[in-house]
Amino acid sequence: MDFSSKLLENAVNEVSRLPGIGKRTALRLVLHLLKQPTENTKYLSEALLHLRNDVKTCEKCHNISDTVLCDxxxxxxxxxxxxxxxxxxxxxxxxxxxxxxxxxxxxxxxxxxxxxxxxxxxxxxxxxxxxxxxxxxxxxxxxxxxxxxxxxxxxxxxxxxxxxxxxxxxxARGISVGDELEYADEVTLGRSIVNRIPFEQSIRG
Amino acid sequence: MDFSSKLLENAVNEVSRLPGIGKRTALRLVLHLLKQPTENTKYLSEALLHLRNDVKTCEKCHNISDTVLCDxxxxxxxxxxxxxxxxxxxxxxxxxxxxxxxxxxxxxxxxxxxxxxxxxxxxxxxxxxxxxxxxxxxxxxxxxxxxxxxxxxxxxxxxxxxxxxxxxxxxARGISVGDELEYADEVTLGRSIVNRIPFEQSIRG
The missing domain is CATH 3.40.1360.10 (Dna Topoisomerase Vi A Subunit; Chain: A, domain 2)
Known part of the structure; x- marks a missing residue:
């Protein structure tokens, strides 16, 4: 890509380091930010920085949390x-x-x-x-x-x-609710037969 | 989505305001940043802020540029x-x-x-x-x-x-180089016939 601006090139490079985001998508996202009010970019940058610097991991369950123990x-x-x-x-x-x-x-x-x-x-x-x-x-x-x-x-x-x-x-592993049997893979279908449950239990919800 | 952290929720909301990025993708991107070194998030945020605040538009052609006149x-x-x-x-x-x-x-x-x-x-x-x-x-x-x-x-x-x-x-509008005629849409194919060019010209370039 031929960038006319080092600032643009740098921003595109950083965004394209995110998983699943190529250079073209990164350019589209960055140009979108340029068309929006300056505040939008500020809020985005601050939200990411705050999260990265201040977020905690729950001491007990290791879930992401704002406090020492999660909710x-x-x-x-x-x-x-x-x-x-x-x-x-x-x-x-x-x-x-x-x-x-x-x-x-x-x-x-x-x-x-x-x-x-x-x-x-x-x-x-x-x-x-x-x-x-x-x-x-x-x-x-x-x-x-x-x-x-x-x-x-x-x-x-x-x-x-x-x-x-x-x-x-x-x-439980089995056929998804609402799925057609014929489209299920055989391993899942096999397991759902081996691990069948009493009918009375299934209609309870 | 049930977020266990306001910081996380805020970051996901900001990222999902970008075009073509839904909440799920935003969550994936944000969790990726959390697994990376803190510097990566810092570089990303700074690159976006620098671009948004400092980038110029070329006075002459209105291209994005770091200087008053683009390269x-x-x-x-x-x-x-x-x-x-x-x-x-x-x-x-x-x-x-x-x-x-x-x-x-x-x-x-x-x-x-x-x-x-x-x-x-x-x-x-x-x-x-x-x-x-x-x-x-x-x-x-x-x-x-x-x-x-x-x-x-x-x-x-x-x-x-x-x-x-x-x-x-x-x-010029016409059939892309390397494309099969049968897959071209009729408008493009029609234009490419109306706007045909001398054969000698076509083999020059």
């Missing part, structure tokens, strides 16, 4: 004995939006992936084991993504906690 | 008598990347579009007419996009300059 961990109405293990904050947001879970979370910060150089020591696994050792948790729900890395991480944690008196479960 | 207008090797009229800076960059044009540009800043409320007074049309009146320009090349708005803008400018002794042209 969920602070909420006395939630059942602290049931803990849902997730990869990252987006999974917390997804589960919260269902309003079906009233326990607490434990955010690992990723999953074990030798290819990406992520081992157990890079994740919040020790603090989870520690919670289990202290007897704080009665049930642990694994809600990691259904990939080899997710399964590996589940298994790694499970091996370290199986000696404790604790219930473990994983979220 | 192209300052270049004594370029032919100031041939001026290519374009919508915005991206078109300048596209034409510059071909290395086929050695004249100057005139950036209108958009095209006449009653639907979007953009009239001739919102564009850099008066300054173009003024250049023509002063006799600075011998040839004007219209390189606006081939849409109704582009054609309207071309025609509006043409009506005001036709009384002056000046050559006007538009860039």
């Amino acid at each position: 969920i961990c602070q909420n006395p109405k939630r059942n602290a004995e049931i803990v849902c293990v997730v990869e990252d904050i987006r999974d917390v947001m997804a589960i919260e939006s269902t309003s079906q879970f009233k326990g607490l979370y434990h955010v690992l910060g990723g999953k074990i992936s030798p290819i990406e150089g992520i081992g157990p020591q890079n994740l919040q696994i020790d603090s989870l084991i520690h919670k289990v050792e202290k007897g704080e948790i009665k049930e642990l729900i694994f809600a990691l993504s259904s990939t080899m890395e997710g399964d590996t991480t589940n298994f790694y944690i499970f091996k370290q906690i199986e000696k404790f008196d604790i219930t473990t479960s994983t979220i | 192209i207008c300052q270049n004594p090797k370029r032919n100031a008598e041939i001026v290519c009229v374009v919508e915005d800076i991206r078109d300048v960059m596209a034409i510059e990347s071909t290395s086929q044009f050695k004249g100057l540009y005139h950036v209108l800043g958009g095209k006449i579009s009653p639907i979007e409320g953009i009239g001739p007074q919102n564009l850099q049309i008066d300054s173009l007419i003024h250049k023509v009146e002063k006799g600075e320009i011998k040839e004007l090349i219209f390189a606006l996009s081939s849409t109704m708005e582009g054609d309207t803008t071309n025609f509006y400018i043409f009506k005001q300059i036709e009384k002056f002794d000046i050559t006007t042209s538009t860039i």
Whole structure:
């Protein structure tokens, strides 16, 4: 790209370092900002800087939070004995939006992936084991993504906690609500048959 | 979306105000910044702020520039008598990347579009007419996009300059180099037949 301005080139380069944003998209975004009032760019820059400098991680569940303990961990109405293990904050947001879970979370910060150089020591696994050792948790729900890395991480944690008196479960895998059977992949369909549930239970919602 | 952090929510809201970026994408981008070193967010914010506050518009061609006159207008090797009229800076960059044009540009800043409320007074049309009146320009090349708005803008400018002794042209429309005829739309194909060029000319370039 032939830039007529170093300032423009610099801004485009920085924006295009974001994942999934190429030079052309970055240029489009930056030129958009130039057409908007100066304040818009100011608000955007400040919001990003404030977030990066001031955001905290909840001491208990490692969720992103503005306070030392996040709103969920602070909420006395939630059942602290049931803990849902997730990869990252987006999974917390997804589960919260269902309003079906009233326990607490434990955010690992990723999953074990030798290819990406992520081992157990890079994740919040020790603090989870520690919670289990202290007897704080009665049930642990694994809600990691259904990939080899997710399964590996589940298994790694499970091996370290199986000696404790604790219930473990994983979220149900099966055909999505509203999906046609013929379009489901065979692994998912297979699992949904093996892990079938009593009909009475299914109509309860 | 249920945000566990106001700082996060604010950053996601600001990022999702950019065109073509929804809340989910904004969240992905912002969480990416949180995983990167603090400096990356600092560089990004500073680059955007510097650009927005310090970038100039070339006095002569209205291209984005770090100086009062842009590099192209300052270049004594370029032919100031041939001026290519374009919508915005991206078109300048596209034409510059071909290395086929050695004249100057005139950036209108958009095209006449009653639907979007953009009239001739919102564009850099008066300054173009003024250049023509002063006799600075011998040839004007219209390189606006081939849409109704582009054609309207071309025609509006043409009506005001036709009384002056000046050559006007538009860039050639036709089948893209490397394209199969059968996939071309009929308007383009039709124009490419009407505006056919001597064979000897076609093999020169």
